[in-house]
Amino acid sequence: MSEVKQERKPEEFAGREYQAGFITDIESDTLPPGLNEDVVRHISAKKNEPEWLLNWRLEAFRHWQTMTEPHWPNVSYTPTDYQSISYYSAPKSQADGPKSLDEVDPKLLETYAKLGIPLREQEFLAGVAVDAVFDSVSVATTFKGKLKDVGVIFCPISEAVRDYPELVQQYLGTVVPTGDNFFAALNSAVFTDGSFVFIPKGVRCPMELSTYFRINALNTGQFERTLIIAEEGSYVSYLEGCTAPQRDENQLHAAVVELVALDDAQIKYSTVQNWYPGDEDGLGGIYNFVTKRADCRGARSKVSWTQVETGSAITWKYPSCVLRGDDSVGEFYSVALTKMHQQADTGTKMIHIGKNTRSTIVSKGIAAGFGNQSYRGLVKIGKSAEGARNYTQCDSLLIGDKCGAHTFPYVEVKNPTATMEHEATTSKIGEEQLFYCKSRGISEEDAVNMIVNGFCKDVFNELPMEFAVEANRLMEVSLEGAVG
Amino acid sequence: MLKIENLHASVAGKEILKGINLTIGAGEIHAIMGPNGSGKSTLSNVIAGRDGYEVTQGTVTYKGHDLLAMEPEERAWEGVFLAFQYPVEIPGVNNTYLLKAGVNAARRHRGEQELDAMEFMQLVREKAKLVELDQSFLSRGVNEGFSGGEKKRNEIFQMAVLEPSLALLDETDSGLDIDALRIVAKGVNTLRAADRSIIMITHYQRLLDYIEPDVVHVLADGKILKTGDKSLALELEERGYDWVRAEEAAA
Numbered sequence: 055m056s057e058v059k060q061e062r063k064p065e066e067f068a069g070r071e072y073q074a075g076f077i078t079d080i081e082s083d084t085l086p087p088g089l090n091e092d093v094v095r096h097i098s099a100k101k102n103e104p105e106w107l108l109n110w111r112l113e114a115f116r117h118w119q120t121m122t123e124p125h126w127p128n129v130s131y132t133p134t135d136y137q138s139i140s141y142y143s144a145p146k147s148q149a150d151g152p153k154s155l156d157e158v159d160p161k162l163l164e165t166y167a168k169l170g171i172p173l174r175e176q177e178f179l180a181g182v183a184v185d186a187v188f189d190s191v192s193v194a195t196t197f198k199g200k201l202k203d204v205g206v207i208f209c210p211i212s213e214a215v216r217d218y219p220e221l222v223q224q225y226l227g228t229v230v231p232t233g234d235n236f237f238a239a240l241n242s243a244v245f246t247d248g249s250f251v252f253i254p255k256g257v258r259c260p261m262e263l264s265t266y267f268r269i270n271a272l273n274t275g276q277f278e279r280t281l282i283i284a285e286e287g288s289y290v291s292y293l294e295g296c297t298a299p300q301r302d303e304n305q306l307h308a309a310v311v312e313l314v315a316l317d318d319a320q321i322k323y324s325t326v327q328n329w330y331p332g333d334e335d336g337l338g339g340i341y342n343f344v345t346k347r348a349d350c351r352g353a354r355s356k357v358s359w360t361q362v363e364t365g366s367a368i369t370w371k372y373p374s375c376v377l378r379g380d381d382s383v384g385e386f387y388s389v390a391l392t393k394m395h396q397q398a399d400t401g402t403k404m405i406h407i408g409k410n411t412r413s414t415i416v417s418k419g420i421a422a423g424f425g426n427q428s429y430r431g432l433v434k435i436g437k438s439a440e441g442a443r444n445y446t447q448c449d450s451l452l453i454g455d456k457c458g459a460h461t462f463p464y465v466e467v468k469n470p471t472a473t474m475e476h477e478a479t480t481s482k483i484g485e486e487q488l489f490y491c492k493s494r495g496i497s498e499e500d501a502v503n504m505i506v507n508g509f510c511k512d513v514f515n516e517l518p519m520e521f522a523v524e525a526n527r528l529m530e531v532s533l534e535g536a537v538g
Numbered sequence: 539m540l541k542i543e544n545l546h547a548s549v550a551g552k553e554i555l556k557g558i559n560l561t562i563g564a565g566e567i568h569a570i571m572g573p574n575g576s577g578k579s580t581l582s583n584v585i586a587g588r589d590g591y592e593v594t595q596g597t598v599t600y601k602g603h604d605l606l607a608m609e610p611e612e613r614a615w616e617g618v619f620l621a622f623q624y625p626v627e628i629p630g631v632n633n634t635y636l637l638k639a640g641v642n643a644a645r646r647h648r649g650e651q652e653l654d655a656m657e658f659m660q661l662v663r664e665k666a667k668l669v670e671l672d673q674s675f676l677s678r679g680v681n682e683g684f685s686g687g688e689k690k691r692n693e694i695f696q697m698a699v700l701e702p703s704l705a706l707l708d709e710t711d712s713g714l715d716i717d718a719l720r721i722v723a724k725g726v727n728t729l730r731a732a733d734r735s736i737i738m739i740t741h742y743q744r745l746l747d748y749i750e751p752d753v754v755h756v757l758a759d760g761k762i763l764k765t766g767d768k769s770l771a772l773e774l775e776e777r778g779y780d781w782v783r784a785e786e787a788a789a
């Protein structure tokens with residue numbers, strides 16, 4: 055496969071890509087609920103996929119049928135009936151959406167306002183029928199032009215399958231194999247869209263890549279598939295999600311994200327997840343069962359996962375790094391907030407294979423209300439990982455006394471030269487800290503925000519600048535009413 | 539400025555303050571001395587409004603208002619300041635950021651324009667000089683990793699920035715080295731003003747050599763047992779507290 059890559063210059067890819075733009079052209083209908091091979095075939099046909107991809111999906115589906123849903127996470131929920139879901143639905147026509155912001159739930163608007171989201175974006179996020187919100191604005195045009203100039207490919211994965219099939223085939227499923235786990239297998243069988251990013255050798259992507267810029271990516275549905283490839287010596291920072299709560303009718307979300315970093319490449323992947331968490335009684339809300347994994351294939355490659363998770367009823371996700379290349383580096387910085395009846399079981403896996411590989415894990419869990427959360431992390435040092443090092447720090451902050459925090463650190467060391475450091479703390483927002491702030495003239499609510507944001511600082515510092523500011527606001531808005 | 543009458547307060551159901559009477563005029567400095575566990579910090583916590591300190595009897599009047607009816611942050615806006623005996627660490631919360639929030643909340647309360655970042659930094663730099671606090675402390679987390687003495691100095695720095703009308707210094711001198719004590723005392727003396735009253739809680743007469751009090755009280759077993767001038771502190775230094783208790787028992 056590698057000769058294909060050499061034949062086709064990245065600039066060529068980019069040229070083709072941007073003529074096509076971001077709009078997908080599938081005419082579509084909606085399938086009745088249920089899942090069988092015909093459904094998989096139908097999805098693949100709808101997308102005019104090459105045969106190898108259909109076979110790949112079918113293999114995943116067959117594997118999935120032999121698997122059972124895992125129950126080891128420290129969460130409880132009503133099981134999903136997989137035969138009651140529709141696996142292919144037409145992208146919603148804008149005509150079905152609200153006609154203007156006047157028709158949108160005032161509560162949602164209030165939140166947008168608090169987060170400081172501009173009006174046009176509010177319309178977009180709330181699904182208001184407006185003409186080509188972003189395509190027409192100059193920022194998107196400039197954005198595309200700049201990427202094209204350096205040969206970066208950034209497009210929906212369905213388009214990548216069409217336009218760069220060799221690249222997709224070479225890398226798809228090589229980080230998260232089709233049969234990796236129950237949800238990854240399901241995703242592989244039925245994914246409908248997602249993002250594709252390719253950074254050619256030696257290129258430093260000139261801007262943060264954000265799905266935000268892609269209108270139709272927001273409705274990729276519940277089985278999103280993302281593939282990012284950073285060639286030798288390249289760099290990319292990718293931002294997923296946004297702080298604004300998004301409308302979504304699907305309860306189950308089972309995304310797969312695969313990252314590949316070749317020699318000296320760096321990928322920084324930042325997520326802000328704020329899906330609907332359910333109501334105050336714990337009804338409704340998104341199940342967020344995600345498989346995210348990075349393959350640090352190349353020597354001296356580096357992948358950083360940074361996540362701020364405040365949404366979803368249930369979050370079950372472990373962004374991981376396979377540190378295959380010598381001297382490769384994996385990082386995981388996480389803030390997870392669970393309030394009301396939210397549950398999160400999240401953490402990371404750092405698999406050290408190469409020599410002198412290093413990993414850093416900083417996890418900050420905040421539980422309020424009846425929220426429940428667990429940090430679950432695995433650090434595995436293989437026989438070959440001479441001189442590997444890991445630093446793990448997981449801190450939990452409890453607000454109130456009906457919430458809970460747990461940590462499940464797993465360590466497997468097969469090489470005696472490894473260095474492991476682990477720190478863990480659990481603290482309550484102290485009455486002392488609150489009183490200290492109040493005695494300086496700061497209200498209780500502001501004091502809690504300050505203390506929580508201070509607690510998260512090490513992680514927020516890892517976010518791209520503008521995202522960090524948003525993340526601060528997000529924590530404040532999320533904590534409203536959680537205290538008192 | 540402050541008038542405390544027959545104040546009784548309990549913590550965790552146990553009565554600690556058993557009828558405190560204390561009047562402090564504007565511009566006065568009062569020192570409160572007394573044995574460990576006698577209720578000095580309890581008194582300052584009650585004045586600052588800490589949760590869990592239940593006032594069972596008595597009144598506290600501050601500038602003519604019922605202080606006990608106010609929330610702790612309102613007290614701060616009205617000019618009450620407590621320098622803590624054990625300042626707590628708040629990791630990740632920038633020292634300057636916390637102070638700015640406090641200063642601007644008070645300004646909003648008074649209907650004044652908030653200070654912008656530039657104005658505030660100027661104020662903060664100036665005040666940091668007053669207590670010879672290194673600029674690096676300004677951008678660190680609140681008390682995060684500060685040494686005992688640095689924490690105390692930071693409290694006085696905060697006092698200088700917040701410019702309170704009533705400052706309670708709870709053992710600010712404990713843990714300070716000799717030079718730091720001199721610097722902190724100099725800072726407090728600079729803050730001495732006709733419209734600012736200060737209550738200093740201390741175990742050591744030495745502090746009073748640097749900051750001369752108008753009045754010295756002895757607090758023991760939840761009561762003010764004796765009140766005098768500066769010479770009382772010297773006498774306590776020499777004779778301890780037992781004779782005060784004995785005098786009280788005889789009376």
Ligand SMILES: Nc1ncnc2c1ncn2[C@@H]1O[C@H](COP(=O)(O)OP(=O)(O)OP(=O)(O)O)[C@@H](O)[C@H]1O
Nearest residue numbers: 549550554572573574575576577578579580581623
């Ligand atoms: N939260 C609490 N729970 C139980 N007892 C308390 C609490 N806070 C204070 N006390 C008790 O109240 C009494 C007075 O304490 P306080 O801290 O006011 O003493 P102090 O005069 O400041 O002593 P020191 O000179 O040692 O600082 C002590 O016996 C202390 O144990």
Ligand SMILES: [Mg+2]
Nearest residue numbers: 578579580623
């Ligand atoms: Mg005390």
